[in-house]
Amino acid sequence: MVRSYQVLAVALASALALGCADSEPTVVGGYATVRHDVVVGLVDGMVVPPADTLGTVDSTPPGNDTTPAPDTTPAADTTPAPDTTPAADTTPAPDTTPPTDTAPPGCPLGHACNPHIIATTPYSASHDTAQSTSSEVDSYSCAPSTNESGPEIFYRLDLTEVSVVTATINEVPGDGIDVDVHVTTATDGSGCIIRDNDLVRRVLRPGTYYIIVDSWVNGAGASQQGAYTLDVDIDTLGSGNCAMGINDQPMFWTACADGVDCYMAPVEGTNRGHLRMPTYGAVVKEAHLVTIGESFANTWPSSGTDGIPNHYALSQAESGYVMNRTEPWAPAGEGGSLWGQGSTGAKIPRDAEAWYVNMYWRYRPDAGTRLIIFNPANGKAVVAAGGYETGPGSNARIGGVAEEVHHHLGTNHLSELVIGFATDQSLTYGPITCN
Ligand SMILES: [Ca+2]
Numbered sequence: 001m002v003r004s005y006q007v008l009a010v011a012l013a014s015a016l017a018l019g020c021a022d023s024e025p026t027v028v029g030g031y032a033t034v035r036h037d038v039v040v041g042l043v044d045g046m047v048v049p050p051a052d053t054l055g056t057v058d059s060t061p062p063g064n065d066t067t068p069a070p071d072t073t074p075a076a077d078t079t080p081a082p083d084t085t086p087a088a089d090t091t092p093a094p095d096t097t098p099p100t101d102t103a104p105p106g107c108p109l110g111h112a113c114n115p116h117i118i119a120t121t122p123y124s125a126s127h128d129t130a131q132s133t134s135s136e137v138d139s140y141s142c143a144p145s146t147n148e149s150g151p152e153i154f155y156r157l158d159l160t161e162v163s164v165v166t167a168t169i170n171e172v173p174g175d176g177i178d179v180d181v182h183v184t185t186a187t188d189g190s191g192c193i194i195r196d197n198d199l200v201r202r203v204l205r206p207g208t209y210y211i212i213v214d215s216w217v218n219g220a221g222a223s224q225q226g227a228y229t230l231d232v233d234i235d236t237l238g239s240g241n242c243a244m245g246i247n248d249q250p251m252f253w254t255a256c257a258d259g260v261d262c263y264m265a266p267v268e269g270t271n272r273g274h275l276r277m278p279t280y281g282a283v284v285k286e287a288h289l290v291t292i293g294e295s296f297a298n299t300w301p302s303s304g305t306d307g308i309p310n311h312y313a314l315s316q317a318e319s320g321y322v323m324n325r326t327e328p329w330a331p332a333g334e335g336g337s338l339w340g341q342g343s344t345g346a347k348i349p350r351d352a353e354a355w356y357v358n359m360y361w362r363y364r365p366d367a368g369t370r371l372i373i374f375n376p377a378n379g380k381a382v383v384a385a386g387g388y389e390t391g392p393g394s395n396a397r398i399g400g401v402a403e404e405v406h407h408h409l410g411t412n413h414l415s416e417l418v419i420g421f422a423t424d425q426s427l428t429y430g431p432i433t434c435n
């Protein structure tokens, strides 16, 4: 938790520090970002940022528990226990049966009162909803009109640190079996976080969760119950080389998109989306930004490709990362931004540019803030440079990264990735081995 608060404090402090000085560049950056989406052909959900970049941060930092613990002189147990009865039997019972997850008597395994425990991961189990006598949930809060009134089987997952959780079932189309997977915080259909026909993946904070495999009932009223294999895997995000802090990131968004782990709350009088980070979702492939030391006839490039081959060469020499770069400069556009100009309005350090990340953050973090971009599909990760660019405008995208980042992660435009603020802000930009 200390780590989390530190990260949040960094974000808040940077937001405060930006204040007036940041107002122009942020507006420029917002527009610039929208333009980035135009380049890749994505303008859905595009939001033009308001010019209200002044003011104070509408956020209350987490309480530091400033009230000192009221002193606690432990009551001296002045009366020594007499212990007058010596243990007669000096041979302790071996107790060879380890305690198992004790269920109420008569509660079958797999029912809400006695769920299968996912104690270790990767977890794989084959079960059959047709053999289950549990029919406690008919629908789930995250898809209330989907008929899940067939029998279900419950699993429990206890997370001690923030993790990205992947749960899949081996759906075989046309076999007459259609069970679905749900992740919830309750066993009665409420508290549904995410559900799917066959695969769910989500960043979850520490706590107890239920994975419920339920039998879908078709329009004719036939329950599609049957056998399946459930696989569950987790990647812990709170510790190790790629440790990420937990924070709620205020965004420019004025609504939360489906599937994005976001909630609405006021920021300086405007209701805005707050992204729960670390988070998992679609990540845009962004264009390039001009770096310090690159010169052009009129300071900035005259087009999307003016001097770009030279940029590729400089970037490869700086980062040592070899790939076939193809993205142009970030486009010029409204708000006075120029080709290749990020939201700081300045040319940026070359080591940061190769690995930059942007989000539609309401308060852009300090330039050079380290974020971790993690691909749970293959375990690859990059230390990315935040605070140089703002966007993309669509609230369905959690952020955007340089093409080098996508390339290393084996992903592409709009691939789904984890983004979080690095706990260790001294990390070097570029590929990282998490653990
Ligand atoms: Ca059910």
Ligand SMILES: [Ca+2]
Residues within 6 Å of the ligand: 171, 178, 179, 180, 181, 196, 197, 198
């Ligand atoms: Ca299904």
